[in-house]
Amino acid sequence: GNSVTQMEGPVTLSEEAFLTINCTYTATGYPSLFWYVQYPGEGLQLLLKATKADDKGSNKGFEATYRKETTSFHLEKGSVQVSDSAVYFCALRNTDKLIFGTGTRLQVFP
């Protein structure tokens, strides 16, 4: 079946540090891959997406590349800010619905 595995959090970083949040997936066919972000007390917002192998999604300094050979979609940012503190969810869409990973909490300190 389809599933998403994310690295466990929390991830704690100092401002301007480099961020990587690992995400791997299992899916039949060719899913589309997404990263959603949930700020404290808020809903889910799309951060970025990639729809086919080798695509790179990017937004607000975050990037993720769809790697079919390693079934991965790792999220990276070169220099995090305190305002990036949130929970990040990796997700795939193969059939109609989104399947989420368990989420990774990021805490950035000044």
Next chain:
Amino acid sequence: AAGVIQSPRHLIKEKRETATLKCYPIPRHDTVYWYQQGPGQDPQFLISFYEKMQSDKGSIPDRFSAQQFSDYHSELNMSSLELGDSALYFCASSLSVGQGAGNTIYFGEGSWLTVV
């Protein structure tokens, strides 16, 4: 741009009561989803509708039901509420996967349900 609208944003109910959540999808989106997110958990898929017909069903309790109306808004009805139903309930909408799995699924801000 119009987003997914959910109401109410917060509600408090007692055990064994009934609650109804409403969702207004983004115009021209043909698919609506309901998700449940418990504290510290990832969103769990409950049910979806494509063109007003139920299209998929996930881990939705029998005490819950949902429908989509002719104006495309959707309602999630929850009866015999239990303490464990306390969660954030998201509605989302998109174009169906038939029009591309890469189409983004947009989420509303969620409805916080507290059962006491």
